Amino acid sequence: MMDAVIIGGGPAAFSAALNLKIRNKSFMILAGNEKVTGLMRAPQIDNYPGMPGISGTELIEAYRRHVEEMGIEIKKDKVYNVLNMGDYFALNAGNEFYDAKCLIIATGHAKFKYFEGEREYLGKGVGYCATCDGPLYRNKSVAIISQNEEGEEEARFLSEICSEVYYLPMYKEQPELNDKIKLINEKVVDILGDGTKVHTLKTDKSELKLDAVFIIRNVLPVNQLLEGLELEEGSIKVDRSMATNIPGVFACGDCTGKPYQIAKAVGEGNVAALSAVKYLDSVR
Amino acid sequence: MMDAVIIGGGPAAFSAALNLKIRNKSFMILAGNEKVTGLMRAPQIDNYPGMPGISGTELIEAYRRHVEEMGIEIKKDKVYNVLNMGDYFALNAGNEFYDAKCLIIATGHAKFKYFEGEREYLGKGVGYCATCDGPLYRNKSVAIISQNEEGEEEARFLSEICSEVYYLPMYKEQPELNDKIKLINEKVVDILGDGTKVHTLKTDKSELKLDAVFIIRNVLPVNQLLEGLELEEGSIKVDRSMATNIPGVFACGDCTGKPYQIAKAVGEGNVAALSAVKYLDSVR
Numbered sequence: 001m002m003d004a005v006i007i008g009g010g011p012a013a014f015s016a017a018l019n020l021k022i023r024n025k026s027f028m029i030l031a032g033n034e035k036v037t038g039l040m041r042a043p044q045i046d047n048y049p050g051m052p053g054i055s056g057t058e059l060i061e062a063y064r065r066h067v068e069e070m071g072i073e074i075k076k077d078k079v080y081n082v083l084n085m086g087d088y089f090a091l092n093a094g095n096e097f098y099d100a101k102c103l104i105i106a107t108g109h110a111k112f113k114y115f116e117g118e119r120e121y122l123g124k125g126v127g128y129c130a131t132c133d134g135p136l137y138r139n140k141s142v143a144i145i146s147q148n149e150e151g152e153e154e155a156r157f158l159s160e161i162c163s164e165v166y167y168l169p170m171y172k173e174q175p176e177l178n179d180k181i182k183l184i185n186e187k188v189v190d191i192l193g194d195g196t197k198v199h200t201l202k203t204d205k206s207e208l209k210l211d212a213v214f215i216i217r218n219v220l221p222v223n224q225l226l227e228g229l230e231l232e233e234g235s236i237k238v239d240r241s242m243a244t245n246i247p248g249v250f251a252c253g254d255c256t257g258k259p260y261q262i263a264k265a266v267g268e269g270n271v272a273a274l275s276a277v278k279y280l281d282s283v284r
Numbered sequence: 285m286m287d288a289v290i291i292g293g294g295p296a297a298f299s300a301a302l303n304l305k306i307r308n309k310s311f312m313i314l315a316g317n318e319k320v321t322g323l324m325r326a327p328q329i330d331n332y333p334g335m336p337g338i339s340g341t342e343l344i345e346a347y348r349r350h351v352e353e354m355g356i357e358i359k360k361d362k363v364y365n366v367l368n369m370g371d372y373f374a375l376n377a378g379n380e381f382y383d384a385k386c387l388i389i390a391t392g393h394a395k396f397k398y399f400e401g402e403r404e405y406l407g408k409g410v411g412y413c414a415t416c417d418g419p420l421y422r423n424k425s426v427a428i429i430s431q432n433e434e435g436e437e438e439a440r441f442l443s444e445i446c447s448e449v450y451y452l453p454m455y456k457e458q459p460e461l462n463d464k465i466k467l468i469n470e471k472v473v474d475i476l477g478d479g480t481k482v483h484t485l486k487t488d489k490s491e492l493k494l495d496a497v498f499i500i501r502n503v504l505p506v507n508q509l510l511e512g513l514e515l516e517e518g519s520i521k522v523d524r525s526m527a528t529n530i531p532g533v534f535a536c537g538d539c540t541g542k543p544y545q546i547a548k549a550v551g552e553g554n555v556a557a558l559s560a561v562k563y564l565d566s567v568r
Contacts, residue, residue: 267551
């Protein structure tokens with residue numbers, strides 16, 4: 001059982017990690033797909049004190065070097081779901097499972113628009129992890145709607161077990177797919193079903209008959225990550241110590257709301273980690 | 285009338301300044317005596333992301349360079365008192381006066397022990413600014429209790445107008461005083477008076493008869509800085525946007541409470557400045 005898991009791979013997560021390391025806690029960073037961060041695209045950042053005019057790519061590289069120099073490992077596992085087990089948390093990260101006494105959530109900008117029908121059919125044909133739920137749809141028709149290239153791997157996996165796989169990319173790069181996957185360059189309009197399960201994905205140009213829709217976003221809906229986590233205007237609600245409404249769960253960075261800024265994220269990561277240390281001391 | 289004044293000269297103040305500058309606000313940093321900061325004494329800082337193992341002196345120098353490269357001026361004026369004028373704030377910084385629409389307080393670690401009698405006789409012989417109130421004690425006896433070398437200058441000034449000047453340093457370096465100033469290397473025990481004004485400074489070894497006691501600390505008591513500012517456990521009470529209970533007044537860094545950390549200070553400075561910008565837009 002680890003002391004803590006940090007979910008996320010941006011400035012807040014790295015800042016939290018430095019502090020947990022200094023305080024000798026056992027922990028892991030589960031960073032997910034590191035390619036997908038808006039920070040990487042910032043050409044020049046002028047308000048991270050001490051590093052004037054640095055680019056987003058340089059800054060995140062400096063953070064990563066710092067973390068690695070401190071002997072902290074960054075894992076690429078993407079966390080799909082966390083179960084609150086009372087006195088610890090069980091994390092499902094695709095094929096891996098991890099247990100930790102406390103959690104630091106730093107999953108980034110959490111606000112986004114749900115698709116029509118997404119919330120209604122969540123768990124009834126709509127899912128966020130093809131690796132986890134794909135086997136339920138053996139020899140059936142499925143679609144993957146993806147904000148990033150991660151979806152391509154999921155599609156290739158599903159193409160091995162499903163009868164039909166539609167792939168709807170929400171990004172500009174040309175996807176690398178195999179012949180079994182049908183590329184659909186259309187805009188999602190609605191996810192339709194009979195009330196108990198999904199049967200159609202409606203786009204601006206067609207209606208796809210299918211059994212499941214997997215949605216791969218850069219960040220997971222945070223309320224999907226951990227049941228009972230209180231939100232405020234779509235962001236995770238925290239107090240000044242970065243504690244959420246669930247004891248042992250702390251949050252930091254963009255997922256706690258505006259302003260979406262690096263310095264704010266780094267500061268909150270610092271505070272969240274020290275609050276987690278205090279929490280760990282109190283439950284020992 | 286400036287848009288804002290930042291009071292303080294540490295990481296939170298500098299971080300706030302970068303953001304006000306980027307957002308094109310007119311403002312000033314009133315940093316006070318820059319020599320006096322605990323950060324300068326940190327030999328190695330491992331948890332400021334991106335700059336592993338940096339010393340406190342190097343880090344504050346990097347911050348100062350960054351601020352100066354952005355064309356921001358740092359003034360050494362020390363703010364003694366702020367008056368809330370309703371729709372703006374009037375700052376008394378020794379012999380200078382400044383007006384600003386909003387304030388960012390970043391004065392550092394605010395908790396300290398008051399001397400016995402200090403609060404009772406504040407304004408009745410006890411003061412924090414010899415330059416301001418010294419002239420009231422022409423040809424009288426005064427003492428200066430000082431946490432730093434700044435007090436020596438105040439003592440030299442008072443020695444020109446007062447009949448007797450006692451100097452009680454609370455630091456290790458040998459003070460540079462003139463012959464008219466009496467160096468008292470004793471520990472302050474109590475400030476005594478007749479209920480309406482001070483008449484005695486009691487130390488562990490003697491009782492000094494006098495008319496005024498000036499106390500020079502590294503930071504001013506925050507509740508002395510601005511009347512009506514709400515505190516919580518001795519620190520300035522702020523919400524998640526770094527707003528205090530007074531509209532137009534924001535606070536960040538160590539003065540808002542634990543943890544006393546650079547990353548936290550920098551993050552709070554970032555948020556305080558952006559909240560101040562929002563406030564300025566709303567009152568325009």
